[in-house]
Amino acid sequence: MDDIGLDAVQSKPHDDYMEIPVKKLFADSYYMAVVGKLVATDAPKMFDILFQLPWYKQLHEDWLSELFSGYKNARVLEVGCGPGQLMRSASSWGHTVVGLDRSEKMLKKARKNLANCSNTELVLASADDIPYTPNTFDFAVAASLINVVDDPLPILKEMARTVKSTGVVSFLVPSEKMSARSAAAHIRENRLEGMSSGALRMWATLAKKMSADHCEQIALAAGLVDVVVTPSFDGMVHTTMGRKP
Numbered sequence: 001m002d003d004i005g006l007d008a009v010q011s012k013p014h015d016d017y018m019e020i021p022v023k024k025l026f027a028d029s030y031y032m033a034v035v036g037k038l039v040a041t042d043a044p045k046m047f048d049i050l051f052q053l054p055w056y057k058q059l060h061e062d063w064l065s066e067l068f069s070g071y072k073n074a075r076v077l078e079v080g081c082g083p084g085q086l087m088r089s090a091s092s093w094g095h096t097v098v099g100l101d102r103s104e105k106m107l108k109k110a111r112k113n114l115a116n117c118s119n120t121e122l123v124l125a126s127a128d129d130i131p132y133t134p135n136t137f138d139f140a141v142a143a144s145l146i147n148v149v150d151d152p153l154p155i156l157k158e159m160a161r162t163v164k165s166t167g168v169v170s171f172l173v174p175s176e177k178m179s180a181r182s183a184a185a186h187i188r189e190n191r192l193e194g195m196s197s198g199a200l201r202m203w204a205t206l207a208k209k210m211s212a213d214h215c216e217q218i219a220l221a222a223g224l225v226d227v228v229v230t231p232s233f234d235g236m237v238h239t240t241m242g243r244k245p
């Protein structure tokens, strides 16, 4: 086993699942502890690992794939891009992607991850002061950022300012339906194990959640129109989309 147990990242069905509940219980606690420690000591590594988990990657790629449907060669801004894994997905659809983060440590990881992606660019800046002129991007997106900051409205206003007229602003956040119980149900139904299971349990425990009403209100307050909040991932996540008028 490697130092963080990544060799156990898997989500394939386990035939003797029911015969090892105690072993599984210990494994879950172990991986939750691994995730908890990484969140506290090496967040860039943790968010990098998360994107290697099939459920996490799929959930984010489904969101972007719906958002980008029908668009070619778009210019995309991701705020709070972390280690840049979502940017890599977005660029693989042929879009030009700018990733912005205020953490140099995150950007260092992102630079490594994006070394082979020519249509990406990284910027060290704060999301409430985006160093781009108005009407620059077709899309401005944020994953697990709007729920973690103290005041998301200035960030959403900046995202709205920097997209073109009729451009799209979208953000993904855990919903108030994400809980230890709903995560456990998802883990059972999808037979997640190891890091996959531990990371989802930990996300459900640690994440700040937002209601659909709150998502809609702040999108409207940022000046967006045609705002739609869509549940995904068994209702445990909200994706909010709005247009600049």
Ligand SMILES: C[S@@+](CC[C@H](N)C(=O)[O-])C[C@H]1O[C@@H](n2cnc3c(N)ncnc32)[C@H](O)[C@@H]1O
Pocket (backbone or CB within 6 Å): 047, 050, 079, 080, 081, 082, 083, 100, 101, 102, 103, 106, 125, 126, 127, 128, 142, 143, 144, 145, 148, 149
């Ligand atoms: C919870 S992580 C999410 C990372 C990635 N988007 C994901 O979903 O895996 C939040 C990221 O936003 C960045 N961040 C937090 N507040 C920010 C701000 N005000 N401006 C820019 N980046 C910010 C953090 O450095 C971190 O990389």
